[in-house]
Amino acid sequence: MDARRSETHGMSRDRLERVERFIDEAYIATGKLPGALTQVWRRGERVLNSVLGQADRERQVLLAEDSIFRIYSMTKPVTSVAIMMLVEECKIALDDPVSKYIPAWANLGVYTGGFMQGFQTRPTARPMLVVDLLRHTSGLTYGFHQNTxxxxxxxxxxxxxxxxxxxxxxxxxxLAGLPLEFSPGEAWNYSVSTDVLGYLVGKVSGIPFETFLKERIFDPLGMVDTAFHVPEEKVPRFCACYAVGALGSTAVSEQPVLQDDPHTSPYLKPPSFVSGGGGLVSTAADYLRFARMLLQGGELDGVRLLGPKTLALMTANHLPGGASISSMSPRSMFSEAAYDGVGFGLGFATTVTQPTTLIPGSTGDFFWGGAAGTFFWVDPQEELIGMFLTQVLPSSAYPVRRQLRTLVYSAITELGAGQQRSS
Structure with missing residues (x-):
């Protein structure tokens, strides 16, 4: 890290170093995380690049800047950008009924009782719309919730x-044969909605979903290592994935156990199920390019994927009545955001009442994470991107996301232009 550069971008060199020191002492040295890659981008420059620990504990392979990670639900913002590119082309609209593209879903009902062949339902209050898929108000669910x-x-x-x-x-x-958890728009429930968006991208664009992402997003942005599988020549860079709690080791003192060996992983072959909700692998360099595009209103290095007004629409809170995730998710409180004051836009969570979060940040910052602990956020007011990559399931195992945001914001010495205008 160049001390002068980090200082000139309105951040304290000592406090940025504190970020790395904390992750090293609290998580790497204790064995809670095998490895961790942390990056902070501010005012057009990367001001922190911390690479700690191991990518593969069993083989003693050190984590590297170009290591490849399973990003799981950090796939969702990519898929959401893809569908919004088609919205901009007027090939699909946010208020279109989903049944316009999936006719078999025209008569989906809301669960009232029974199981499988004996499901009992009532009619929905209104049809499921494309916007419901983007903001997780569709009535769909995930099996891992284990609630209903x-x-x-x-x-x-x-x-x-x-x-x-x-x-x-x-x-x-x-899905055409299963009921919804609730009538669309009535609640927030983390779900396979973004996988359905991937299906719509393929149907509306006329090319396979994975081809659309490669040709329209990854290749233009130079995201050379982002894909739905890891080719043979890149396997040496592929991280092992570990698990704690119900998914792996159970005692706090235990190290996470191996959950997916990079040399035998299902990710070594193209998947039959191409998941727009959680199927991508990526690198820090690739995802930073994607996040920089978002920070800059849809454009990076002369390549424009979206217009700035579309990004503004995506990052606004779209929950009905300006509600928060916590107030709209009585069935499932699973979220990659474990604190209050957060709404949901079109593919991202967004901070709507920053003081309610009880951690530093900005109203209007937007973010999401993945099941194996990966996380990113974009703060337009502070011209800042934070990114954390590791491989330990589940994402709720440790409070590292809250801690990272606290550490990064405490390193700011000069407010961004957006903050200065609003103060």
């Missing part, structure tokens, strides 16, 4: 499971 009979049906049918041998088309067909 609908969740159980998803588990039994392996819907949304990226390791399944099924296909995206087969998932869409199976």
């Amino acid at each position: 009979n609908v969740d159980a049906a998803y588990r039994q049918l392996k819907l949304g499971d990226i390791a399944t041998r099924g296909t995206l088309d087969e998932m869409i067909a199976k």
Whole structure:
């Protein structure tokens, strides 16, 4: 790190070093995380690049700046950008009924009782719209919630499971026979909604979803290592994935256990189920380019994916009545945001009442994370991007996201232009 450069970008060199020191002492030295890569971008420059620990503990492979990570739900913002590119081209609209593109979903009902072949339902208050998929108000769910009979049906049918041998088309067909958890728009529930968006991208664009992402997003942005599988020549850079809690080791003192060996991983082959909700692998360099595009209103290095007004629409809170995630998710409180004051836009969580979060930040910053602990956020007011990459399931195992935001914002010595205007 260049001390003078970090200081001239309105951040304290000593306090940025404190970020790395904290992660090293609290997580790497204790064995809670095998490795961690932390980057901070501010005012057009990367001011922190910390690479600690191991990518593969069993083989003693050190983590590297170009290591490849399973980003799981950090796939969702990418898929959301893809569908919004098609919205800009007027090939699909946010208020279109989803059944316009999936006719078999025209008569989906809301669960009232029963299980599988004996499901009882009532009609929805209104049709599911494309916007419901983007903001997780569709009434769909995930099997891992383990709260309802609908969740159980998803588990039994392996819907949304990226390791399944099924296909995206087969998932869409199976969902036609299942009820919704609630009428669209009435609640927030983390779900396979973004996988459905991936299906719509393919259907509306006329090319496979994975091809659309490569040709329209990854190649133009220079995201050379982002894909739905890891080719053979890149396997040496692929991280191992570990697990704690119900998914792995159970005692706090235990190190996480190996959950997915990079040399035998399902990610070594193209998947049959292409998951827009959680299927991508990526690197710090690639995802930083994606995040920089978002920070700059849809453009990076002369390549424009979206207009700034579209990004402003995506990062506004779209929950009905300006509600927060916590107030609209009585069925499932699972979220990659574990604090209050947060709403949801079109593919991202967004801070709507910053003081309510009880951690430093900015109203209007937007973010999301992945199941194995990866996390990023973009703060336009502070001209800042934060990114944290590791490989330990589940994302709720440790409070590192809250801690990282606290550490990074405490390193700011000069407010961004957006903050100065609003003060």
